[in-house]
Amino acid sequence: MLINCVAYQHGAKLADIDVDSISDYIARPDCFVWVALSDPEPEELAMMQSEFGLHELAVEDASHGHQRPKIEEYGDSLFVVMHLVEPIAATADSEATFNVGEVDVFVGLNYVLSVRSRSRSGFLGVRERCEREPELLRNGSGFVLYALMDAVVDRYFPVIDALEVELEEVEQQIFSQGEPRASIKRLYELKQRAMVLKHAVAPLLEGAGKLHGGRVPQICAGSQEYFRDVVDHLSRINGSIESIRDTISTAVHVNLSMVTISDGEVTKRLAAWASIFAVCTAFAGIWGMNFEAMPELKWRYGYLMALGLITATCGVLYWRFRKAGWL
Template sequence: MLINCVAYQEGRKVADIARHDIRSYLGRPGGFVWVALSDPSDDELIEMQEEFDLHPLAVEDARHGHQRPKLEEYGDELFMVLHMIESTGDELHVGEVSIFVGPNFVLSVRSRAERGFHDVRARCEREPELLRHGSGYVLYALMDAVVDRYFPLIDALETELEQIEGRIFSPKASARANIEALYWVKQKLMTLKHAAGPLLEATGKLYGGRVPQACTGLGEYYRDIYDHLIRANQSIDSLRDMVLTAIQVSLATITIGESEVTKRLAAYAALVAVPTLIAGVYGMNFEHMPELRWEFGYPFSIWLMVILDSILFWRFRRAGWL
């Protein structure tokens, strides 16, 4: 579906144009055309391929989707794939935006993503002195918007992790539930890592040394995106380490709990074993057992059981076993 098709001249919007008028605006000096599509049909992609003379391999990647974030060069044209991560309830939904950039055009193809780039277009149109750089600045603005949308998700996962950590040592919390929650956080972090990690290499090609023609003169802007990606990746890696540590701590609490149960069972078994031993001795059918005919034999054996069990109970309670 076509979202926008706008022509720009010297950094300022000229007009919203029809698709069949695109080619007439491409030849104008100092101008470019910015087209935005959302979940386009094959016919729409073929039409854009013919209007902008796009490389067939890049168009095929955009059509099939599910690509790894990357940057590819086809002559003086660029093809970039970005992952758009959106939160839907407790899950993260992964969409894509494929961006075709040429000297006089930008084509963004959004797939499986709800949030668009209306705010990015409005921002660019408010800054004509920067938009005068042409299609390279539009690519920067789109990349910057996508990367900046990662940070609220990272902050939300950090808050979720802190809440789970607070429950780890709570006696009412289930250790199994904590481990399951930590595992889901780890999965979400991997989703973000798969989106932000590959972009480091791709963004590094857009500043310093040889850069594509469309990105000339915008090195400091792409370096800013690179810095943001480094910060995002460092945050993701730190959270992953914290998740792994929290999982290990949760498993350790389970082991400690099992050890406590084992100690209690051993203590109760010892308390039962003492009277059982005494009763077993006097339950043997031997003739010559002096205590059997003693007047105080029965109360003596009962008090002996009580005293020995009391001593054991005191020792176990002092050791923390009971």
């Protein structure tokens, strides 16, 4: 579906144009066309390929979707794939998860084509931002690519914050004597979501590095410092993800240690009570032997004396175990 198709010249908006007029505008000097599509049909992509002369391999990747984040050069053009990570809140029937959309950006000297798939988050704010900064928009399609990348990367920060807040809640649950199995389940769900974000950030960080250092593509030559800012943000996000993963691993070990300690307390209580009842059993076993030469068996107060001795011994053992913290 076509979202918009706009022509720009010298950093200013010329007009909203029809798809059929694209070739007329990209032929003008210092003019470029910015087209935005959402979940396009194959016919729409084929039309854009014809208008902009897109490389067939890049178009094939955009048509199939589910690509790894990357930045590829095709002659004088760039093909950029980025993931859109959108949180989905937990419900009564499902756990919290992520919807992973995709935005494919084709960038040439006189055009920008963004193709958004499986996502409800648009980029109208990015277009408005670029139009409010005509001096930067004079840099052409390279600045538009920066603005799109910056918008995608900025959307990762709230996701990181939400993961950190949830991780703190799980850590508190571990030390509040909550259900251990529930804590471990939440921790592994957090780890899974962190890995989804990791798969979106790490490859993009690797590819974005070549847009500001070394042999920079001609399209990005006037916006190198802005791409350096994007790389800096990606590095911070990647570091936060690694920190979250390490904290989750530590929390899992702590949770298992808490379970072991709790099991040890139960074992000590069982051992203490078993020792007390073992004394009762020992006395009963001694006086239960059928020997005739056991004078206390025929003593009038032998039964009461035996009960008293058993009770006193068990009482002393209970006191000692209580003092030791086993009961």
